[in-house]
Amino acid sequence: MSSFARPLRLLLLGAPGSGKGTQTSKLLKKYSDVLAISSGDLLRQEIARKSTLGQLSSKYIAEGKLIPDEHITKLISNYLAAELTPTSSYLLDGFPRTINQGRTLHESLKQGPNLNLVVELDVDQNVILDRIEKRWVHTGSGRVYNLDYNPPKVPFTDDVTGEPLSKRVDDTREVFSKRLESYNAELGPLKDFYNDLGILETISGDSSDIIFPKLAKFIEDNYVS
Numbered sequence: 001m002s003s004f005a006r007p008l009r010l011l012l013l014g015a016p017g018s019g020k021g022t023q024t025s026k027l028l029k030k031y032s033d034v035l036a037i038s039s040g041d042l043l044r045q046e047i048a049r050k051s052t053l054g055q056l057s058s059k060y061i062a063e064g065k066l067i068p069d070e071h072i073t074k075l076i077s078n079y080l081a082a083e084l085t086p087t088s089s090y091l092l093d094g095f096p097r098t099i100n101q102g103r104t105l106h107e108s109l110k111q112g113p114n115l116n117l118v119v120e121l122d123v124d125q126n127v128i129l130d131r132i133e134k135r136w137v138h139t140g141s142g143r144v145y146n147l148d149y150n151p152p153k154v155p156f157t158d159d160v161t162g163e164p165l166s167k168r169v170d171d172t173r174e175v176f177s178k179r180l181e182s183y184n185a186e187l188g189p190l191k192d193f194y195n196d197l198g199i200l201e202t203i204s205g206d207s208s209d210i211i212f213p214k215l216a217k218f219i220e221d222n223y224v225s
């Protein structure tokens, strides 16, 4: 198990379905002292417990639209304020997703454990559309399976709990196309913002097995003693 010479504070940017969740699981296996924070998972937990935010969010999610910045920013900021310490290593997946969110997060962490690496996972979007139809998830844990690359041991059943897997409501081809569109619209300004801060890296590849070794090497070279 590796540990860091300096904290890793990583944002994974990538289209929905580009494998951010898979890269996160692989990183957590290698670096157990990283706190992983997925805005989509936090929202799905809010929906499962039928909170006010959950009720508001479910409509947006089902239509493939982004939750308004003020709501998602509040959810994540509260979470970070409760969980982060000045020396934390963490990994953000799914937030920030708009330039407004990026600026707000940057301001709120300016004096503290701010992001020090943003990695864009650059995956061909035709590959993604094909892959998303084969994605199944375990809602309770957020574990993700792919019927081709990473199938569960028992069909449609979570390996750890034995509970049934389900499709995400927003993984239909139609809703998914909308999610890709909004990602593409927001990506440019967000990338420019992090590029100007000098912390943006892009890693290309069409499968997580191609991307992960490149990501792991970058982290080893820059964050591990």
Ligand code: AMP
Residues within 6 Å of the ligand: 016, 039, 040, 041, 043, 060, 061, 064, 065, 066, 067, 068, 072, 093, 094, 095, 096, 097, 098, 101, 170, 179
């Ligand atoms: P994800 O699991 O990251 O693909 O997120 C699923 C859905 O949750 C998205 O399609 C959005 O509707 C919503 N969502 C997640 N993160 C954000 C965010 N940072 N800003 C707005 N909406 C979000």
